[in-house]
Amino acid sequence: MKNFFWITILSLLLATSCGQPEDVLLSQIKDPDVQALVDDSDEMKLLISTNRILRSSSERDRGQIAGTIERAKASAVLLDSQPNNRSALLSLKSALKFFDTIIISERDEPRLNTVLNKARKVMAKFAFAQNIDVSDASWSIFSYRFSNEINPFGSTDVPNKWGVQFVQQERYAVRARGENTRAVLLSPTFDLTQVRNPGFQLRHSFQVEEHFIPRDSFNRSKIMQTAFQMMVSTEYKDGDSFDDVEWKRVDLGKLPLGLNFNTVDSGIVNLSQFEGKKITMAMVYRNNDDLQNHILSWSIERFELYGVAYDFNFQRRPVPFDPDSQDGLGTKIWDHNFNRLQLGNLQQVTLEGAPASFINTERNGVKYVKMQEQGVRGTQLLYAEPVDLGTNAYPHIRVAHTINFYNGPFQELNDVKIVVAEDIAGTEIKDLNWQRIDFNKNNPPGGDWDIYKSEWFPIPSNLVGKKIRVGWMHTAREDSTPVWQLHDTWINNVPELVE
Numbered sequence: 001m002k003n004f005f006w007i008t009i010l011s012l013l014l015a016t017s018c019g020q021p022e023d024v025l026l027s028q029i030k031d032p033d034v035q036a037l038v039d040d041s042d043e044m045k046l047l048i049s050t051n052r053i054l055r056s057s058s059e060r061d062r063g064q065i066a067g068t069i070e071r072a073k074a075s076a077v078l079l080d081s082q083p084n085n086r087s088a089l090l091s092l093k094s095a096l097k098f099f100d101t102i103i104i105s106e107r108d109e110p111r112l113n114t115v116l117n118k119a120r121k122v123m124a125k126f127a128f129a130q131n132i133d134v135s136d137a138s139w140s141i142f143s144y145r146f147s148n149e150i151n152p153f154g155s156t157d158v159p160n161k162w163g164v165q166f167v168q169q170e171r172y173a174v175r176a177r178g179e180n181t182r183a184v185l186l187s188p189t190f191d192l193t194q195v196r197n198p199g200f201q202l203r204h205s206f207q208v209e210e211h212f213i214p215r216d217s218f219n220r221s222k223i224m225q226t227a228f229q230m231m232v233s234t235e236y237k238d239g240d241s242f243d244d245v246e247w248k249r250v251d252l253g254k255l256p257l258g259l260n261f262n263t264v265d266s267g268i269v270n271l272s273q274f275e276g277k278k279i280t281m282a283m284v285y286r287n288n289d290d291l292q293n294h295i296l297s298w299s300i301e302r303f304e305l306y307g308v309a310y311d312f313n314f315q316r317r318p319v320p321f322d323p324d325s326q327d328g329l330g331t332k333i334w335d336h337n338f339n340r341l342q343l344g345n346l347q348q349v350t351l352e353g354a355p356a357s358f359i360n361t362e363r364n365g366v367k368y369v370k371m372q373e374q375g376v377r378g379t380q381l382l383y384a385e386p387v388d389l390g391t392n393a394y395p396h397i398r399v400a401h402t403i404n405f406y407n408g409p410f411q412e413l414n415d416v417k418i419v420v421a422e423d424i425a426g427t428e429i430k431d432l433n434w435q436r437i438d439f440n441k442n443n444p445p446g447g448d449w450d451i452y453k454s455e456w457f458p459i460p461s462n463l464v465g466k467k468i469r470v471g472w473m474h475t476a477r478e479d480s481t482p483v484w485q486l487h488d489t490w491i492n493n494v495p496e497l498v499e
Contacts, residue, residue: 033125033310034080037118041073044115053112056105065102065112071095072119079126089130092123093137124196124310134308138197138268141312142190142305146174152188153303154317156242161320161445162285176285177207177297180407181447184242187281187303189315195307198271200230200281203302205263206256209295224255228298229284232271236280238318247282263299268306321441323453326398330456330494333395334387334470338369338486346384349429353378355476358486371474372483381430382486383471386423392493395464396456397437399489406446406482415475416484420459423467434471435460451487456494 029035047053048066057065075092078085096119104112120139127134144152146164153174155161162176162185176183192198206228208220231247253266271279287296336344342360356373357380371380389395403416414436421432439454459468470491474484 029077029080031080031122031125033118033122034076037076037115037122038073040115040118041069044069044112047111053108054104056108061102064098068095068098069115072115076119076122079122083126083129086130086132089123089126089132092119093127093134096120096123096137096139120308121310124308127308128194128196128310134196138199138306138308140304141195141307141309142188142314143302144304145302146300149320150174150185151319152314152316154186154238154320156184156186156240156282162283173204173299173301175297175299177287179287179447181285181287181445183285185283185285185300186236186317187283188317189236189278189280190305191278191313191315192271192274192307193276193278194311195309196275198275198305198307199268200266200271200306201253201268201304202266202300203263204256204266204298204300207295207297207299223296227286227296228252228255229286230269231282231284232274233280233282234274234277236282242282263301321455323442323455326456329496330394330396330492332490332492333389333392334384334491336384336470336489338488339367342367342369343382346382347429348380348382351379351381351430351473353476355380355474358382358472358474369486370484372481373476374481376476376481377478379473379475381419381434381471381473383429383469386467386469387491388467389459389463389465389491391465393464394493394495394498395459395491396494396497397459397470397489397491398454398456399439400451400453400487401444402449402451402483402485402487403444403446404449404483405480406444407480410477410480410482411446413475413477415477415480416482417473418489419471419473420463421469421471422463423469429469432469434473435463446482449485451485456492456497458497459491 029038044053045066048062054062054065072092072095075088075095078088079092082088096116099116116139120137123134123137146153149164150162153162162174162183164174174185176185190198206224208223208227230250230252232250233245233247236245236247250271251269253269254264255266256262256264283298283300285296285298336346343358346358348358354376355378356371356376358369358371361368361370369382371382397418397420399418406416418437418439419434420437421434424432437457439457441455442452443454444450444452470489472484472486472489474482476482
């Protein structure tokens with residue numbers, strides 16, 4: 001009855017406004033957003049009347065929803081001809097608030113949202129023009145479910161990555177876990193310059209379990225407050241180092257219990273302090289010695305940004321590097337497959353101290369070469385026979401390997417690295433001018449046993465056309481004996497990667 005009352009009132013307004021009948025108003029719509037709403041509203045009414053949507057809803061509910069959509073459409077049409085008509089704006093707002101009170105099935109929700117989002121955009125546009133506060137009608141302006149990939153989210157230079165994986169009950173989520181590590185998941189950059197009352201919501205779960213080796217203390221609440229953090233920056237740009245940018249911590253809302261992967265909705269967390277700005281959000285997982293390295297993980301199923309917006313834009317993070325995309329590029333110059341050849345005709349030499357040696361090993365039927373020894377100090381170089389780059393104009397190198405027990409301070413010292421040098425007759429191997437290869441993408445984070453395959457990286461230009469040596473250099477120090485497993489190293493001529 002209430003919806004019928006509003007439809008009648010608005011129909012009379014449309015029929016009498018400026019002496020023009022409703023069909024004339026509809027034919028003279030000026031605003032493209034209003035026109036899009038009218039078109040979608042008519043299509044939605046047809047879908048409802050032919051029972052192609054809302055099939056599980058009652059006849060009464062379908063009638064109310066169809067009537068409310070018609071009310072929103074009529075209000076928008078009236079605003080198009082009378083932009084300062086406050087009654088029409090409040091009617092549109094009231095229609096949209098109605099949808100907050102009803103339950104729509106997950107199957108119908110996406111299709112219905114196409115109409116609602118157009119109506120919300122129209123409402124926000126005219127509310128901004130009339131300077132009317134409609135923040136209590138806030139809605140989801142960006143929603144992403146981590147079903148198969150991270151993009152449009154991304155990561156920083158922090159090496160440990162979040163990954164999309166099955167978590168429980170046939171649901172997928174983006175997940176970070178591990179010990180002695182930090183992982184940073186970056187949101188797209190959200191432009192809030194035309195957004196009022198911004199906020200966010202997560203659907204997520206924590207795992208917080210005491211380490212199987214008893215530690216001094218276990219405080220689940222304190223761990224959750226420290227290990228799982230949401231940060232916001234107004235200055236982050238792609239390529240920036242996470243630690244060189246100013247971040248402000250914000251609340252995470254309702255927290256999971258940390259038991260049995262219980263999943264909760266955080267509730268809408270207010271971001272009004274960033275209204276009018278461009279922001280990037282960072283979900284930071286941290287588990288290190290300060291937390292005694294208990295068994296932790298953070299799984300996020302859905303991220304939603306809320307607000308009142310009529311012109312909302314966001315910038316996607318770059319697509320994560322996919323090592324498989326570089327398989328098959330270029331033509332082979334040289335390759336050493338450690339799974340097949342192991343040490344083969346490679347040789348090694350001590351550069352300083354008394355280090356361990358690279359050795360052949362095998363695990364689960366896979367052969368490789370490993371460097372691992374406790375209680376030693378020094379630098380060992382494993383090197384190959386000379387490689388003639390010949391007339392190849394675009395030589396690139398690539399490696400597949402695993403690095404574990406490799407902590408941050410020693411990563412900065414480059415204690416594990418691939419090196420190349422010009423092969424000079426009569427010069428001792430240790431005296432060659434070895435140059436480090438700084439792979440930019442898909443480097444092992446130094447804390448797990450996964451095999452990481454790098455990008456194709458160009459051989460230094462001063463070595464192109466020459467005979468070179470390829471080396472694998474490992475340094476062990478006090479409190480740092482990283483484990484390095486070598487699986488393959490290639491050199492190809494790859495003109496596809498040269499602009």
